[in-house]
Amino acid sequence: MNNPVPETNNPVRVLAAGDHFVVPPLISRALADEVREREVSVRELTLPWPLEAFGPVAEVEEASGSEDGLIEALADDREVLVTQMAPVTERVLESAPRLRLVVVCRGGPVNVNLDAARIHDVRVSYAPGRNAAATAEFAVGLLLSTLRRIPQAHNLLAGQGSWQGATYYTYEHSGLELEDLPVGLVGYGAVGSRVARVLCAFGAQVMVYDPYVRGEIHGLRVSSLDELLRRSRVITLHARLTPETRGLIGSRELALLPRGSVVVNAARGPLLDEGALCDALESGQLSAAGLDTYEREPVPEGSRLFGLGDRVVMTPHLGGAARAVAEKAARIAAEEVGRWVRGKPLAHQLT
Missing domain, CATH: 3.40.50.720 (NAD(P)-binding Rossmann-like Domain)
Known part of the structure; x- marks a missing residue:
């Protein structure tokens, strides 16, 4: 798979598509701590989960937010998406030609169309063990x-x-x-x-x-x-x-x-x-x-x-509802972004 790391003279452009649990500032701070040697340009997006239930979006399961909202947030050539619930569908991937890495802050990327990610040369990683x-x-x-x-x-x-x-x-x-x-x-x-x-x-x-x-x-x-x-x-x-x-x-x-x-x-x-x-x-x-x-x-x-x-x-699916889980998820995701920036193998890559 041809997934070059970003040029060293340019900032790493990341979309932190968090929610009301893995909040975007957690992702931004974890990225700043992990990728110290490079400038990181982070755009933050807050998805409605868990204040609104997740569900299927287009062809992916257990997602939050809309394809249109995600496409708009990725529009200025974001190379990296860090998210827990965003719907990474075929349409989204087609609309983000500069996207090269998706890191999902959960135990499995059920909100990502993995086949489409392979076709579009996008690596997909996740955060096992966080909860x-x-x-x-x-x-x-x-x-x-x-x-x-x-x-x-x-x-x-x-x-x-x-x-x-x-x-x-x-x-x-x-x-x-x-x-x-x-x-x-x-x-x-x-x-x-x-x-x-x-x-x-x-x-x-x-x-x-x-x-x-x-x-x-x-x-x-x-x-x-x-x-x-x-x-x-x-x-x-x-x-x-x-x-x-x-x-x-x-x-x-x-x-x-x-x-x-x-x-x-x-x-x-x-x-x-x-x-x-x-x-x-x-x-x-x-x-x-x-x-x-x-x-x-x-x-x-x-x-x-x-x-x-x-x-x-x-109880309403609260097993993972601990602050440390959100913090661990953001940290694991940031570590994956750091590996990608340095040209090292990802620890939890699926595609």
């Missing part, structure tokens, strides 16, 4: 909240001034404690491995199913998903979403769990069949579920999940 610690912490918090009914008790006392939350102290309604609890992890990547370490510290009986991971793990490795499900009182999902894992946990899998088990998903919504989950919660096969991600986001009005009462804890 692994935050998501792992959130997953453990969601697990604890679901097991111990923390949000439900808070809503009764703080929201309604009612002491009826004390019913969660009755034997019938009391929650599960992590110590000695058989907890199954589906996936042992950057997030799952951190969750496993934390749960081991709590004294849980941690079991892991991940056919792609070799070497030592925290907890007991099991050879099949079915075995993990039969032996776990709680499962928490940490697998990547691929064609193979879409719908990984459905009616058959939920039926393998001991009755009254708990499911937590802070990974990707489509790993879990929501209809099957609702059936299992309504029948008592599951006693509770904790969800941060969903098959459709935002969750559509009229979803069965909203009628499950205190059997489900729901």
Whole structure:
């Protein structure tokens, strides 16, 4: 691929297309810190996410803002685009002939048409691992909240001034404690491995199913998903979403769990069949579920999940919502721009 670095006599022209999480000044400051040896001309653009939900834009998924707005911002021969959510479509790439590098401040460039980027000689890089610690912490918090009914008790006392939350102290309604609890992890990547370490510290009986991971793990490795499900009182999902894992946990899998088990998903919504989950919660096969991600986001009005009462804890995809994540994303992106400016190989290049 012919992607020359900019001429040393000219400033590096960058569009920092941030949003209300990875804010443009974070990107600009990270670039100034990283590319000290060169003048950098940064134009800032603020996209509406997360104040407005992301969604498909033209042929790309999970994007924020419009093609027209991005094309206008790139119009004065910007060579580098650093963004989290901008829709880098075929039309955008055709309209930005001087663009040579796109760095996406997230774990995967789903908002970039990679085929079109190859055709237009544009390198695409991303920021893996930026939210692994935050998501792992959130997953453990969601697990604890679901097991111990923390949000439900808070809503009764703080929201309604009612002491009826004390019913969660009755034997019938009391929650599960992590110590000695058989907890199954589906996936042992950057997030799952951190969750496993934390749960081991709590004294849980941690079991892991991940056919792609070799070497030592925290907890007991099991050879099949079915075995993990039969032996776990709680499962928490940490697998990547691929064609193979879409719908990984459905009616058959939920039926393998001991009755009254708990499911937590802070990974990707489509790993879990929501209809099957609702059936299992309504029948008592599951006693509770904790969800941060969903098959459709935002969750559509009229979803069965909203009628499950205190059997489900729901948060609006907040696993990565920590300030350090935005700071790490901007820093990783700036480091990639620095490598490109110096003519070095990119660390996280996809095209």
